[in-house]
Amino acid sequence: MGPPTKPLSKSWNTYNREFKEKRKQRWEEKLVKKFKQRNVDRSVEECGVINQTLRMGKSPVSTISIAVPGSIIDNAQSPELRTYLAGQIARAACIYKVDEIIVFNDKGDVPVNEDNITRKDNTLGEEGIACLQLARILQYLECPQYLRKYFFPLHKDLQYAGVLNPLDAPHHLRQQDVSLFREGVVTNKPIKSGKGSQINVGLFNHVHVDKVLTPGLRVTVKISLEQENTKKLSGIVVSPNMPRSETGVYWGYAVRLARNITEIFTKCPYVGGYDLSIGTSDKGSSIDDIFPSKLNYNHALIVFGGLSGLEAAIEQDPNLNINDPTLLFNEYLNTCPGQGSKTIRTEEAILVSLAELRKKLAPKYCPLKNLQFRKTSSSFHN
Template sequence: MISSESSDEELATLHEAAAACAKPVRKAKKAQVAADHTPSKKRPAEDAADPEEAQRLKREARKRRKAEEKLAREAAQRAAQQQQQAAERAAMGRAYTLSMAVPGSILDNAQTKELRTYLAGQVARAAVIFQVDEVVVFDDQLGSSSGSAGAPKKRAHDCHVFMARILQYLETPQYLRRALFPMHQDLSCAGLLNPLDCPHHLRAHEWSAYREGVVTDRPLKEKEGSHVYVGLQREVVVDKRITPGIRVTVQIDEASKDFKKKSECARVPGCWELGGD
């Protein structure tokens, strides 16, 4: 016990002794903590006691890691395939056909041939605006029998054929109309119609991988192949023998992009037949 009469020297001596006793304890704790956090080259005693269990755990961890990596690779491949398929679908267009059915009798409401031609041209314009793939001209009075009292009278002209001919004429590119459509009375007023300017109605200076063409009767030196006029300065040569006058769709290689500046004809890989003359 320290009395009130103790001197300052005695108090300082007691504090020094207490601090000296606390230092070894703190050093021992620090050494123990450092030993716990220091990585040891040897496994703990319990792991060393069962090396087979440790190897099994290693193998399982390795298998899990490989399985996770495999799943990640498969997910990345699926995502890449989905993106590629989406890009291909976008490039190929829609996977369905949009059709429009029109009765040919609507032309009977027009009084003159000019008005009938103009009305058919408006139908074609609407089909182009809404990206219609197919126009079906049907006879809405086909069910009436010829012997019944309500049977329609015989017309001086067939409105269904008239509309179909006008639609086919407008769908054909301008550079092919003279070859595919001879002079006909139904087309006498077709010059009044404005061009539709469809995507496949290409001009001579416009490039496209696909062009509409007509097979010509120009002789070819090779046994297999045909000349096709596709609206360019020179005809192209396809690797198929096709009857002259047939309309075809020709795929042109990118390497032949500037072939119209050359003196020889371009050779394209193939074509697709669309219809007859």
């Protein structure tokens, strides 16, 4: 017999692959351990949150909507500042748990052939450039980071997205975060016919659901935390309102466009419409005259004016023939009486108003059957 052959040395790629597999295995074991630890008292905690919320008279499905004019970003001096201003609105909405942002046109009907005024979008149709840009940036910020590449291709409106501060909302989960619910996108990964779909929810492995869904659709997935095999996760597709209704956790906002103030009310997504509407203006009555928790609501709407105020926006609406704006709203309030500056910018008014109204609003119990789905597709993401 000859001398024993020397074993071949492993290549760098082999070592690298083995290292990655071991690291992934350790992470999966750690994740399973976390799942088991957090699952012990989860059901009790969730029931406690809901019961405590209902005892306080605050239903987890009561909603707050704000309406802002798209023209406010025209007042910015540069494209970077336009983007940053939109980010300020998104941050304020997230901080105060706003469920819906309506971007409306307060300039009236604009001729389609007028340069630099209107633009045609495949999904949104013909709208003012400012309204389209504001709506797109708001949706971009609301979308979890790991999903943005699927819904937001390169676009001029998002050219300066790097200046935006992250929302860091509860549904913006990182890979190592443990959560009962996750936002995801339906993949086109091949699977047996009729055997469901694979959902990318920002984890190492996709989640399997039993429903056959259209690839590219944004969905909310409920993932059971009792699963031991993290390589083959399974879940169910649920309403995007379920995370908040079950656990009380804020789950982002929806964005829609309105061609005028009338459409803010007529295209309300909630059954029965807004039962509390509030207009904000320095010509309104003082908010100090409202007692705490006096404004009861299921679905509240707060409307803000642009550079010329709400009065000018009402005049530009061809469907409205009123001179007194107080006739349009349940309350017409000055949320910052005795202001030092002659004017308050809209992005400042949103923060001031939501802070003041937080003490005045008292949400009522709202049955789940009266709540429409908030996000069922990637409506403005194209």
